[in-house]
Amino acid sequence: MQKAERVVAKGGVRGGKPVGNVTRGTTNPNRMRRVDRWLTGPQAWRLRAAADPLAVDLGYGASPATAVELFERLAAVRADVRVVGIEIEPERVRQAKALERPGLGFQLGGFELPVAGSPVLVRAFNVLRQYEEADVPGIWRLVQDRLAPGGLFIDGTCDEIGRRAAWVALDAGGPLSLSVSMRFGAFTLPSDVAERLPKALIHRNVPGEKIHAYLQAMDRAWLEAAPLASFGNRQRWSAMCRMLLDAGWPVQDGPSRWRLGEVTVGWDAVAPGP
Structure with a gap:
């Protein structure tokens, strides 16, 4: 486990160096499709x-593929979008430079x-x-302090090929929501996503915590x-989301997102305890 040694208490930067540490950099093409689909869907506004x-795209890893994909997906929403892939490892930035084009760039940071x-x-x-919970x-x-008005920061995690994903969405004021998105057939129970929870929540999946x-x-x-399984997992997942909503959970978005194997809930319902 790495510690964000250059993240200082008041948000300063030591010696002008990039803030953070080099991570493993593991990535795969199309790994971020679930969160990108959310960004270009209900968050496209x-x-x-x-x-x-x-x-x-912060910390795109050993391959710039996901940064290129983000650019292409966002360009379908707004043609004049500018995407910058940021990496703390200089060699990764050097290699990615060959893929730069109008609207897409790569930078050390x-x-x-x-x-x-x-x-x-x-x-x-x-x-x-890949950091410690105390660093989060x-x-x-x-990152929040750098956002534009109406800006959104996504802190998320997924498995190696993007079948199970979870992410926290934050604006300048703080966390807004937690989203879970999973490929039908890639889980037995929804709680199988627990090992892919964002760092702020992954160690809080214990009795007494809201996320649990x-x-x-x-x-x-x-x-x-389960009786709806004969009609397909989309129907079953949608029914699950409706039950959660009826039970008082602050489920956001609606059936068009639920059919994708996705559900978003207000942050207050899952926020970690003190």
């Missing part, structure tokens, strides 16, 4: 409304986001999980909806 359509302008979208996937609030604050109660509620609703 943020990019459309932005005065400066700047987005950042870390959580301080050394880009010109304030991004409206920042995606950091499979990055913070400081890292979040660094939420995952247990998902499992109960999934099992209760």
Whole structure:
């Protein structure tokens, strides 16, 4: 487990160096499709409304493939989008430079986001999980302070090929929601996503914590909806989401997202205890 040695208490940067540490960099093409589908779906309004359509793929890893994919997907929402892939490891940046094109660039840096302008979208996937839980609030604050008005920061985790994913969405004021998105057939129970929870939650999946109660509620609703399996897992997942909503969980979005194997809940319902 790495510690974010250069994340200092008040959000400063030591010696002008990039904030953070080199991570393993493991990635695969199309690994981020689930979160990108969310960014270009219910969150697309943020990019459309932005005065400066700047987005950042923070910590894209050993291959720039996911940064290229993010650019192509966001360009379908707004043609003049600018995407900057940021990596703390110089050789990864050097290799990615060959893929630069109008609207897509790569830059050396870390959580301080050394880009010109304030991004409206920042995606950091499979990055913070390699730090300690105590580092998360400081890292979040660094990125939040760089967001444009209406901007969104995504801190998420997924498996090696993107079948199970979970992410926290934050704006400048703090965390807004937790999303879970899984490929049908890639899980037995919804709580199988537990090993892919973002760093702020992964160690809190224990009795007495809200995230544990939420995952247990998902499992109960999934099992209760078992009779609908004969109509397909989309129907079963949608029924699970409806049960959660009816039970008082602050489920966001709606059936069009549920059919994708996705569910988003308000952050207060899953936020870690003190």
